[in-house]
Amino acid sequence: MRRILHFPGCFALWFYLLVTSVYTTWRLTPGYSVSQQRSEVTLYRGLRVRNMAVAVLSPGFQEEFSHIRRPAMEKQQRVPSAGSRGTPSPDYYGDPRECDSDSSEQEEDKMEVQFDGELKEEMISEGLSMFGRSALGSEQVYLHLNLSNRKLDNIKILCSYIHLHKLDVSCNEITDLSCVGHMPYLTELRASKNKLSTFFDFIPPKNLTVVDLSYNNISIMTDLSAHRALTTLILSNNNIQEITGLEKCTSLKHVDLAHNNIHTISGFGHLPIRTLSLASNQIKNISGLEKLKSLQMLDLSSNQITSLEGLEGLEFLQILDLQDNEICQISEIAFIEDLPLLHILNLLKNPVQEQAEYWLSVLFMLPRLTELDQKKIRVEEKVAAVNKYDPPPEVIAARDHMANVMYGIIQPQKIFDSTLPNLDTPYPMLVLTGPQSCGKRELAHRMCREFKEFFRYGPCHTTRNPYFGEEKRFDYHFVSPEMFEEMTCSGQFLLTMKYSGHYYGLSREAVESVAREGLACCTHLEIEGVRSLKNSYFEPRCILLLPMNKEKYEGWLRRKGLFTRPEIDVAVSRVDMYMKIHQDHPGFFDSVINVDELDEAYSKLRLLVKEYLGLIEPALSSESTSRTKSGTGKFV
Ligand SMILES: Nc1ncnc2c1ncn2[C@@H]1O[C@H](COP(=O)(O)OP(=O)(O)OP(=O)(O)O)[C@@H](O)[C@H]1O
Secondary structure, three states, rough: OHHHHEEEEEEEEHHHHHHHHHHHHHHHHHOOOHHHHEEEEEOOOOOEEEEHHHHHHHEEEEEHHHHHHHHHHHHHHHHOOOOOOEEEOOOOOOOOOHHHHHHHHHHHHHOOOOOOOOOHHHHHHHHEEEOOOOOOOOEEEEEEOOOOOOOOOOOEEHHOOOOEEEEEEEOOOOOOOHHHHHOOOOOOOEEEOOOOOOOOOOOOOOOEEEEEEEOOOOOOOOOOOOOOOOEEOOOOOOOOOOOOOOOOOOOEEEEEOOOOOOOOOOOOOOOOOEEEEEEOOOOOOOOOOOOOOOOOOEEEEOOOOOOOOOOOOOOOOOOEEEEOOOOOOHHHHHHHOOOOOOEEEEEEOOHHHHHHHHHHHHHHOOOOOOEEEEEOOHHHHHHHHHHHHOOOOHHHHHHHHHHHHHHHHOOOOOOOOOOOOOOOOOEEEEEOOOOOOOHHHHHHHHHHOOOOOOOOOOEEOOOOOOOOOEEEOOOOOEOOOHHHHHHOOOEEEEEEEOOOOEEEEEEEEHHHHHHHHHOOEEEEEHHHHHHHHHHHHOOOOOEEEOOOHHHHHHHHHHHHOOOOOOHHHHHHHHHHHHHHHHOOOOOOOOEEEOOOOHHHHHHHHHHHHHHHOOOOHHHHHHHHEOOOOOOOOOOO
């Protein structure tokens, strides 16, 4: 027996049984935990390098062990991201709600570690990361510490972790953050989802730039003038009623105060804030933002705002979220109409959305928008908006021509005595065009008087009242709107136009009655009328009369005392429009005459007309007028 026991093979067997029984006993021990399998080597005061027991275990053993240690390791690597509801999410807005997804893991951890809420060294060692040089450069230390989701209520032990740059203690039960005052190099503090009721009750680390205290019980903001380096402040989901203490935070760029109880916007002064969320508060009026000249993104969703007044000075504003407010009138858009960079607007869940033509009106008033109510805007929609609310002359003319042709076609057909030499030759016509009251009518009358063997004035119909001194049938046929409508529907107009709230129309009869006398009809029209006429079978000679001196022209309109300020502005702005058409479409006008001096203009006009009539050689008139190309209209 003794020999058998001393036999080498038996010794090996004996040793194997011993190891196996020790291992089995160890696996079945109830208090088994990760931390018990770990030893630590202290490098510098308060900072430790982990030396996991797992590192010396065999590969197979590691496999078995891994399901226990993995959750803790993965948690350290998770990076918070995404912003609060309705707020675009730059990465500086952590989302503390992510903590909720960890609750099952937390439960697991709880099963394993019976924990009393006080932070222990072992837990710290799990959360440390980013090994690097200390601020003074003399030591190798861990710079980041993540202690989120640990049920911590006491973190006083962190007072000795002086080298930390980033600290994340979100999703715990912490009420006191005074340990942060012992971390002079801290730049980022994340303490959302805790039980903090006080605000920055620690001596400020000099370079603290990002602070997230969202989802706490903070109700009062105290003076933050010591936090000069602060760039990002997240205080959403607290119980704050008044914005105070920020005036001296001169580096503040991102502020999130969503989901609080704020009634009035105040306390921002001249701060260089770029993104501001005040979503889900009790705000009724937009005020107190006037001096935030750097503001680029503003979230005011889920408040009780009725007017956009107060936003008009925010020249750098690009994104504006007003979802779920009480804006009723489209006219409110006027307050943001001149913001040159605004390109994303959200008015979802506002009564204004119910208004007829809401979509096109907003697109028309804000042509720079690329996104409205979370929908991308198509080019076709922008064109439709412009064509609806401010159609260019060619669109007006095309529509007018279509309507008048249609009204003409549906009339009973009559056969007229033709005054034309043959059916291919259109009636001869001379049209003077240009902006309102530039003297077109007066020059047309003078010309018809001087060249009465060739021309007769063709008066238009209008629904406006006669000005002092205007003669019926000589200047216009003054008719009621009803009469004008009746004439339109019975196909009597060659063209119609609405200008300054009044209707104008050139009747077929006005042109044909002149033609029946063997004369050319001379009339004056705005550009829309000219285009409409050119769309028809008429081939009028067209002379542009343009006041080159806009100041003089504006003064003249003002002195006439007939026009309102907006009417004058429209008339003056059309000078540029005429000039542009002349430059962009050479040949559209047969000639252009400067009408700054009316007598001079008439001299040029009569020379030009003489030339057209073949009464003088072309060379004589060419110096005095700007001729674009030989016209196609014929007078005789
Ligand atoms: N049928 C028409 N179609 C298009 N434009 C018209 C028509 N009749 C008149 N107009 C233009 O409408 C504008 C407003 O007319 P209004 O009579 O108020 O001007 P005005 O003072 O006579 O201008 P001007 O002295 O330059 O002729 C003028 O520019 C005029 O030429």
